[in-house]
Amino acid sequence: MKPVRKAVFPVAGLGTRFLPATKAIPKEMLTVVDRPLIQYAVDEAREAGIEQMIFVTGRGKGALEDHFDIAYELEAVMKGRGKSLDPLEITRFPPGAIQSVRQQEPLGLGHAVWCARDLVGDEPFAVLLPDDLMVGSPGCLAQMVQAYEKVGGNVVCVQEVPRERTASYGIITPGARDGRLTEVRGLVEKPKPEEAPSTLSVVGRYILQPEIMSLLDRHEKGAGGEIQLTDSMAALIGTQPFHGVAFDGERHDCGDKTGFVVANIALALRRDDVAPAVRAFIAGL
Template sequence: MSKIKKLRKAIFPVGGLGTRFLPATKALPKEMLPVNSKPLIQHIFEEARASGIEEFIFITGRNKNAINNHFDHSYELQDILGEKNKQLELDLTSNWLPDAGSIAFVRQYEPLGLGHAIWCARNFIGDEPFAVLLADELLLSAEPMLKKMKDIYDKNGGNYVGIMEVDKDQTSNYGIIDTANKNEDLVKITSMIEKPSKETAPSNLAIIGRYILQPEIFALLEKASPGVGGEIQITDSMNKLLETDNFHGVKFTGKRFDCGRPMGFLEANIAYAAENDAGELKEMLKKYI
């Protein structure tokens, strides 16, 4: 067995337009919308770093400069907070920032789909394995989901996707896998299909926004044709990679929030607020429900 290469790099596709959140996202990237006072993209970044990721590659587009600025020092603000001895607020602005030289921003130019966004990072990944994390999907659990996946990868190598069960009526919103051992926490994937109808879906096991992939996927993405929605779908190329490499699904058992939808975003804020002060939240909600 060949030596398993260390997983050091992660891709964050953040070039989407965020049209479901207009007019808020006319000037503000949806990834900067706050959940419990912390931007979505920072939640996902911190999951990656807590999982042992060392290099962070953001695939951006126009009007995403707020993300770049968030991952940088704000010297004017830090000077003011320092002068006023507001140490807690000062820590919140800078203590979580990555080391210099460990972060990169790459322009996608055109919103051609998730597969295309990942392909745009090929020169920064090289011949290494890499993770992909989607900022739309906030996963609340005791152990970071990516860390759970990475621990399995470190032992066995290969390719992995996060999966969870969804209602059959919802299969057309996800990439869906087929497997012979549906009831296990780690499943061997036999095929994948993007957004099938409930009549054609091979299962109700959906791919959620966490991936660990081998660099061979880039050659397939380069030749990929547009799929569902007229976009380059990562699921199509992963399905082709199955012909030569192993793919496994790792089941997520915590709480998942689809923050690409306004109601999912609202639910995430409620859930994270409940983690901090359930009593105050309950009293507030009584006013409206």
Template sequence: MKRVRKAIIPAAGLGTRFLPVTKAMPKEMLPIVDKPTIQYIVEEAIDSGIEDIIIVTGKGKRAIEDHFDHNYELEDNLMKKGKFELLEKTKQSSKVTLHYIRQKEPLGLGHAVWCARKFIGEEPFAVLLGDDIVQAEKPCLKQLIDHYEETGGSVIGVQQVPYDQTHRYGIVDPNEQKGNSYSVNQFVEKPEAGTAPSNLAIMGRYVLSPKIFPYLEDQELGAGGEVQLTDAIQRLNETQSVFAYDFEGKRYDVGEKIGFIQTTIEFALENEEIGPDVQAIITKLAEDLKQKQN
């Protein structure tokens, strides 16, 4: 069995939920405290043993490439000033080889993954979406890779969501459960409200067989008029087992404003340098608000 060495990070979306800031800045570069969201995703891939990452970009995404390039002037400056901790942070991405490809048309997640087919070749591969950051003792992707190595089957990361939110996600219709793993009857992309077969939602982490590429190539447009990865996964599941894995860890939704703000606050509170000050600010704001309401 081939190892999972390569990963795809789709980053070609327009980021319309965060306009107007995303008119000039990729949403993947929006910072959570002092680190852009996409760096959390790259670091998870590195910590999971990934050796090569291809980032699928689009128009106006050059800042992503610039961020992960070496900045020799900055690195030399930090070295001379003895700021070794900051130097290590700026060089974190050097532990993996990064590649880039453009998605020339905004045809959806499935099409973005298909754009990287020549880079992947005939190897199993990971997909990590930038809208989800996961904090876990064992990296979320590593949990999926371990499951793939145990079963030899493609595996999709899932977690439970409230039933009234299922229409926002790809949803799994589970069959047999063994621990955190489920065999799957069907994968359904954004089911209409009240029709979801379960509340197990796909959460932006995948380990897939390269056999999915032919399905992506001729996949008809699905929800939102786009090529949906979930639809191709369902077709793959009809010919070989695709598992759903209820991964351990806390998932943060940074793809919408409220989730982004909540993530920023929680990460700031956990930050050793600024956490106490942020807590004091929040406490003061709460007291001021209470006084206004009285």
């Protein structure tokens, strides 16, 4: 069983639900308290032992790479003013640890993952969607890596959703269960509530085997006329082990305005430096 050393971050989306905020900055640079969404996702990957971060970007996404670069001018000014550089430490990576590739057309999540095929190579890899902010200890991907080391194959993060919302998710057909681990016997993208095989949805974290790239090579379109990652994952079922892991923690859907606001409040209340003032404000409402 090969270790999971690489992670793909599909970050080419336009973020139209957050306009005009995302007109000039990537949606992944929107901040929850004082860190951009991409930082939370990268920190989660680093905690799980990921060594190489692969950004699948698009036009106007240069700020993502700049965020993880050394800012000489900023650091010189901060040093000159006697300010600590500690807040910038989490943005530092050795050369080559962060790489990027362009997704030139918005053809779906499956296409975005396929764009990273040459950088992934013949290794298992993780996929993290920064819109899904996962809060837990250990982090979501670390929990999934622990499961992967036990069962191998493909592992996805799953979460129960209301049946009326199955049309917004990939839904699994569940098999045998072992604690938080569930065998995946089938996958369907965005089924109608009356047709959904369960209410266990796949959410923003995946560990996949490299064989999925040959399936994505076909560029077959699925739900919404896009190249769906779910369709190619479903084709692996029966040929490789496939399991879902229920995350022991909180998930915040930051691709949604309400979820984004709630995430800011929830994480602010975990911070000793800002929680008292936030609690006082809420109490006064």
